[in-house]
Amino acid sequence: MTAEPHSTPVLDVRDLVKRHPAGNRPLARRGGHQITAVDGVDLTLRHGETLGLVGESGSGKSSLARLLTAVDRPTSGEITVLGRRLDLLRGRRLREMRRNIQLVFQDPYTSLDPRMTVYDIVREPLLIHREVTPRADHRARVAELLELVGLSPDHASRRPHEFSGGQRQRIGIARALALQPGILVCDEPVSALDVSVQAQIVNLFTALRSELGISYIFIAHDLAVVEHVADRIAVMRRGRIVETGTVADIYDRPQHPYTQELLASSPDLEPALRGRAVPDPGYEWLR
Numbered sequence: 001m002t003a004e005p006h007s008t009p010v011l012d013v014r015d016l017v018k019r020h021p022a023g024n025r026p027l028a029r030r031g032g033h034q035i036t037a038v039d040g041v042d043l044t045l046r047h048g049e050t051l052g053l054v055g056e057s058g059s060g061k062s063s064l065a066r067l068l069t070a071v072d073r074p075t076s077g078e079i080t081v082l083g084r085r086l087d088l089l090r091g092r093r094l095r096e097m098r099r100n101i102q103l104v105f106q107d108p109y110t111s112l113d114p115r116m117t118v119y120d121i122v123r124e125p126l127l128i129h130r131e132v133t134p135r136a137d138h139r140a141r142v143a144e145l146l147e148l149v150g151l152s153p154d155h156a157s158r159r160p161h162e163f164s165g166g167q168r169q170r171i172g173i174a175r176a177l178a179l180q181p182g183i184l185v186c187d188e189p190v191s192a193l194d195v196s197v198q199a200q201i202v203n204l205f206t207a208l209r210s211e212l213g214i215s216y217i218f219i220a221h222d223l224a225v226v227e228h229v230a231d232r233i234a235v236m237r238r239g240r241i242v243e244t245g246t247v248a249d250i251y252d253r254p255q256h257p258y259t260q261e262l263l264a265s266s267p268d269l270e271p272a273l274r275g276r277a278v279p280d281p282g283y284e285w286l287r
């Protein structure tokens with residue numbers, strides 16, 4: 001892409017709504033037949049930008065991530081990716097568009113098929129989208145992807161259980177990068193990892209951003225992690241974005257009472273709220 005970083009929108013979301021069937025949840029059913037997980041969301045992600053998405057459990061972050069990556073279809077609203085309406089595409093055109101916006105999952109322990117080798121896991125998207133990389137080049141491409149995420153190509157014949165949590169998340173990232181997406185939607189990508197390993201994976205995301213010019217939606221409940229990686233932050237509550245701003249806006253001048261509450265209830269952030277004067281031993285790597 002030739003556009004200046006942070007100028008051109010690569011993703012634009014207007015009035016997005018997702019209702020889930022309430023299923024057999026008695027309390028939800030009493031109030032109606034559907035749960036509104038995403039309730040009129042507007043969002044813009046610019047080229048080369050990292051937009052942090054924070055909110056408590058159940059606020060709709062994962063539902064939104066699944067809509068943005070076309071894993072689920074919205075109930076209503078518009079999703080524009082690289083100038084094209086994702087929500088209107090079907091069939092082959094939708095499949096082609098989905099290449100551009102990939103999901104990185106939270107849990108590297110459950111998101112990788114334990115029966116597959118690393119080679120097969122990373123290669124699978126190339127088989128699904130045959131047009132991207134000729135079959136004869138798959139081995140070289142997988143080796144290149146493994147190196148890109150800091151793994152040795154020699155690891156390709158191993159299976160996920162032979163790796164640590166951080167290494168497994170690297171495998172998941174290599175797979176997400178296989179189709180050269182412009183946008184990665186990362187749904188709590190470090191929250192299942194030890195704090196020391198979180199640092200390495202966050203640094204990997206940052207390095208990939210400079211190297212590949214990727215734009216990120218970075219979802220986390222951990223505000224300290226988002227503060228470190230994001231340019232802007234959107235705060236989500238009950239399916240709605242209640243506040244969006246730069247990291248400084250959100251952390252130093254939060255406007256919405258819910259944002260203030262979220263900041264106050266995050267023990268890791270107390271040093272940040274106190275003018276970043278007191279180092280937090282658990283999060284030294286963030287400072």
Ligand SMILES: Nc1ncnc2c1ncn2[C@@H]1O[C@H](COP(=O)(O)OP(=O)(O)OP(=O)(O)O)[C@@H](O)[C@H]1O
Nearest residue numbers: 020021022035037056057058059060061062063064
């Ligand atoms: N497939 C589904 N069917 C029914 N309800 C769902 C479904 N997926 C999500 N929900 C409901 O939608 C709401 C938003 O859930 P979602 O998982 O998107 O939130 P979240 O912010 O990602 O939470 P968490 O951090 O706990 O994953 C919740 O009330 C959840 O129970």
